[in-house]
Amino acid sequence: MLEDDGYKYLTGIDLDFNTLLSLNTSYPFACADGLQLPFHDASFDNSLCHFYLMWVSDPLIALREMVRVTAPGGYILALAEPDYGGRIDHPHILERLGKMQTQALSTQGADVHIGRRLLALFRGCGLDEVNAGIISAQWKPDAKIDSFMNDWEVLTHDLSDTAPADEFESLMARAEVSASKGDAIWFVPIFYAYGRVPAQDAD
Numbered sequence: 001m002l003e004d005d006g007y008k009y010l011t012g013i014d015l016d017f018n019t020l021l022s023l024n025t026s027y028p029f030a031c032a033d034g035l036q037l038p039f040h041d042a043s044f045d046n047s048l049c050h051f052y053l054m055w056v057s058d059p060l061i062a063l064r065e066m067v068r069v070t071a072p073g074g075y076i077l078a079l080a081e082p083d084y085g086g087r088i089d090h091p092h093i094l095e096r097l098g099k100m101q102t103q104a105l106s107t108q109g110a111d112v113h114i115g116r117r118l119l120a121l122f123r124g125c126g127l128d129e130v131n132a133g134i135i136s137a138q139w140k141p142d143a144k145i146d147s148f149m150n151d152w153e154v155l156t157h158d159l160s161d162t163a164p165a166d167e168f169e170s171l172m173a174r175a176e177v178s179a180s181k182g183d184a185i186w187f188v189p190i191f192y193a194y195g196r197v198p199a200q201d202a203d
Contacts, residue, residue: 011044013037034062037055039069042179046070048077053121054114063125070197074125077194084114088187093174098186100171104158115191127195135190 006091012029014020015163020029034049034056053059055157066076084105108111119132159168178184 002081011039035065036054037069041068042071043069044071044074046074046077048079050079052079053078053081053118054110054112059111059114059117060121060124061122067125067127067197072197072199074197075194076122076125076197077192078118078122080115080191081118081192082112083189083191084110084112086113086116086189088185090185091178091183093145093171093178094184094186097171097175100168101155101158102157111174118191118193122195125195126198128198130193130195132191132193135192137187 010027012023012025012027012030013034015033017029017031020031023029030038034052035058047070049062049066053062056062063076070076084098084102087094087098087102102112111117116132119130122130122132122173138199155172156168
């Protein structure tokens with residue numbers, strides 16, 4: 001949490017009002033469209049998003065809005081955006097689940113290739129000092145089953161409306177056996193990017 005890191009003046013937004021009602025936070029938030037932020041120019045020192053650009057209809061407009069409301073010299077950050085098109089799933093049973101998840105997300109409107117697009121998108125906003133990369137991953141045999149169980153909820157959520165229940169349960173049971181053996185890999189590249197809003201030219 002940013003609050004835990006010492007940031008005191010925070011403002012959050014979400015398009016879904018029910019999501020905002022469920023938040024347990026002390027900082028203010030607004031029900032707003034990220035493509036048309038209800039803030040004045042240069043209202044914030046920095047702006048950031050997390051697993052957001054994959055869902056917006058026009059990520060370039062969303063980023064330009066973040067640039068608009070950020071003061072010159074501030075930073076725009078995309079902390080994490082996945083690239084499901086570059087995923088690695090092994091063995092075959094996990095590959096099947098991975099393809100099902102990617103297709104389900106695409107059907108729901110997600111850009112499953114947004115990660116690889118971040119660098120070009122940030123450059124297209126006129127930002128300075130643009131950097132992008134992939135958050136590294138590590139696989140430990142003794143952590144396989146724990147990781148699998150953590151991802152189970154995500155898979156269940158993503159596939160709940162698209163995969164037949166009996167097929168999904170069968171696939172997950174077989175995948176759990178593979179994970180328990182410590183020979184399974186499911187990896188979705190998670191990209192990050194950041195850039196600095198250009199300082200205003202002196203008159």
